[in-house]
Amino acid sequence: MSSGKLHHNGRSFAESSSGIVGGTRGKTIPLDGMPLMRLVIKNGTVVTAEKTFGADVLVEGETIKEIRPGIAAGSADKVLDAAGMLLLPGGIDAHTHLDMPFGGTTSSDDFETGTRAAAMGGTTSIVDFAIQGRGTRMRDAFDTWRKKAEGKACIDYGLHMIITDLGGAGLEDMDEMVREGVASFKLFMAYPNVLMVDDATIFRALKQTAKNGALVCMHAENGSVIDVIVQQALAEGKTAPVYHALTRPTVAEAEAVHRAIALAEIAGAPVYIVHLSSEDALNQVREARDRGVAAFAETCPQYLLLSIDELKRPGFEGAKYVFTPPLREKENLPKLWDGLKDDNLQVVSTDHCPFCFEDQKKLGINDFTKIPNGGPGIENRLQLLHHHGVNAGKITLNRFVEIVSTAPARIFGIYPKKGTLAPGSDADIVVWDPRAEHVISAKTHHMRVDYSMFEGFKVVGNAREVFSRGELIVDNGKFLGKPGRGSYLKRAARGGAWA
Numbered sequence: 001m002s003s004g005k006l007h008h009n010g011r012s013f014a015e016s017s018s019g020i021v022g023g024t025r026g027k028t029i030p031l032d033g034m035p036l037m038r039l040v041i042k043n044g045t046v047v048t049a050e051k052t053f054g055a056d057v058l059v060e061g062e063t064i065k066e067i068r069p070g071i072a073a074g075s076a077d078k079v080l081d082a083a084g085m086l087l088l089p090g091g092i093d094a095h096t097h098l099d100m101p102f103g104g105t106t107s108s109d110d111f112e113t114g115t116r117a118a119a120m121g122g123t124t125s126i127v128d129f130a131i132q133g134r135g136t137r138m139r140d141a142f143d144t145w146r147k148k149a150e151g152k153a154c155i156d157y158g159l160h161m162i163i164t165d166l167g168g169a170g171l172e173d174m175d176e177m178v179r180e181g182v183a184s185f186k187l188f189m190a191y192p193n194v195l196m197v198d199d200a201t202i203f204r205a206l207k208q209t210a211k212n213g214a215l216v217c218m219h220a221e222n223g224s225v226i227d228v229i230v231q232q233a234l235a236e237g238k239t240a241p242v243y244h245a246l247t248r249p250t251v252a253e254a255e256a257v258h259r260a261i262a263l264a265e266i267a268g269a270p271v272y273i274v275h276l277s278s279e280d281a282l283n284q285v286r287e288a289r290d291r292g293v294a295a296f297a298e299t300c301p302q303y304l305l306l307s308i309d310e311l312k313r314p315g316f317e318g319a320k321y322v323f324t325p326p327l328r329e330k331e332n333l334p335k336l337w338d339g340l341k342d343d344n345l346q347v348v349s350t351d352h353c354p355f356c357f358e359d360q361k362k363l364g365i366n367d368f369t370k371i372p373n374g375g376p377g378i379e380n381r382l383q384l385l386h387h388h389g390v391n392a393g394k395i396t397l398n399r400f401v402e403i404v405s406t407a408p409a410r411i412f413g414i415y416p417k418k419g420t421l422a423p424g425s426d427a428d429i430v431v432w433d434p435r436a437e438h439v440i441s442a443k444t445h446h447m448r449v450d451y452s453m454f455e456g457f458k459v460v461g462n463a464r465e466v467f468s469r470g471e472l473i474v475d476n477g478k479f480l481g482k483p484g485r486g487s488y489l490k491r492a493a494r495g496g497a498w499a
């Protein structure tokens with residue numbers, strides 16, 4: 001058995017799964033009479049949010065059957081040697097925007113290209129955002145986003161619903177969405193006239209989640225105040241990308257985080273702050289959590305690793321880093337790492353929302369407000385967090401697993417099906433080579449976008465094989481999964497934020 005090679009115990013998968021060759025002793029025989037394919041991953045080091053231990057993993061069909069040292073390879077259809085490798089639960093990216101109309105264009109990755117890129121980097125589930133159009137039913141948006149994913153998603157996916165309007169049947173729609181497995185709603189305190197809703201709408205949504213057990217995710221920035229600052233900047237002829245950041249002060253984020261948490265407290269519901277970017281905002285979350293308030297927050301690799309300096313790049317290159325909230329002064333970065341270590345930040349998602357530089361970002365060449373907001377990153381989250389977090393000694397390996405997989409699974413209602421390695425869980429397994437060297441580059445990445453925010457970053461640690469529900473979908477840099485194989489994840493309400 002050589003490292004990294006899948007062995008078929010002397011027979012083809014087709015033969016063994018049809019039961020022609022190989023006994024069925026010890027195998028689970030489902031109702032259709034076909035024995036389930038058995039895979040044994042030997043000699044790996046299993047890493048969960050709680051512990052790290054040497055063990056073999058037996059997968060039967062789509063599910064993990066057993067984890068312990070010394071599982072016999074004899075009765076398996078396939079055997080994979082994972083000596084020297086870490087076995088991680090598949091990454092869960094709880095914040096992506098695939099095929100999303102925004103800023104006068106559409107994000108450049110669809111559910112096929114985006115989920116393929118995610119898998120290449122060790123992410124096996126995403127939660128994307130459907131957008132309710134104003135004056136329309138949430139059901140319409142749900143159906144639209146399911147169609148976007150159908151036949152395309154290469155990994156499992158869930159949906160949040162972005163609420164733009166709670167008039168008419170809005171509250172009933174929220175309950176209906178929860179029954180459909182949409183156990184979380186995003187509301188915007190920013191983007192006036194586009195996505196922003198008022199405090200009354202936010203409060204009504206929060207109160208409804210107090211009844212139906214869903215979770216409100218908040219884009220927390222004071223959009224009205226920012227708009228005044230933006231108009232002033234434009235009037236002064238300040239049109240370059242850097243003004244995107246300079247017109248969105250951290251206090252405008254902190255004020256909105258404070259307000260979101262206060263509204264949630266009054267409503268008696270938890271709240272989850274998305275893409276938190278600054279120390280000022282983090283202080284608000286910490287203060288609330290110290291008082292025992294159910295406030296949760298995520299940050300993203302870009303806020304941990306990049307600063308406002310990127311927006312000052314010459315030749316309009318700064319537009320590549322225009323997303324919201326913006327990149328901050330570099331003093332914020334270590335504070336966010338501390339937040340992850342101290343559990344004031346629970347999750348790292350990507351907010352993957354790619355727009356090509358040449359034909360999309362350049363829509364704002366004369367006016368930073370016309371640059372489509374968003375950046376790519378779905379492929380690189382685990383690599384970046386492992387290298388700059390674990391290898392740099394900022395977080396432990398177990399905390400890394402918790403941040404990229406276990407916590408999002410719990411908070412968004414898919415644990416323990418997803419987010420851990422345990423008997424009964426989906427066999428979403430990343431065989432992680434902690435010594436693999438990789439240089440991140442748009443020349444080699446799989447995202448459908450013409451630049452990387454992390455161009456030239458050298459990382460140590462990468463996915464070698466990726467299994468999604470027992471199926472090998474990435475093998476040493478080769479994508480093997482088929483578009484459309486990803487399933488819709490019906491998520492449960494009253495997830496971890498309610499515990």
Ligand code: URP
Pocket residue numbers: 097219275322323324325351353373374375
């Ligand atoms: O700039 C961003 N973040 N674009 C995606 C939409 C959002 O606010 O998450």
Ligand code: ZN
Pocket residue numbers: 219274275324
């Ligand atoms: Zn947002």
Ligand code: ZN
Pocket residue numbers: 095096097351353
């Ligand atoms: Zn987003």
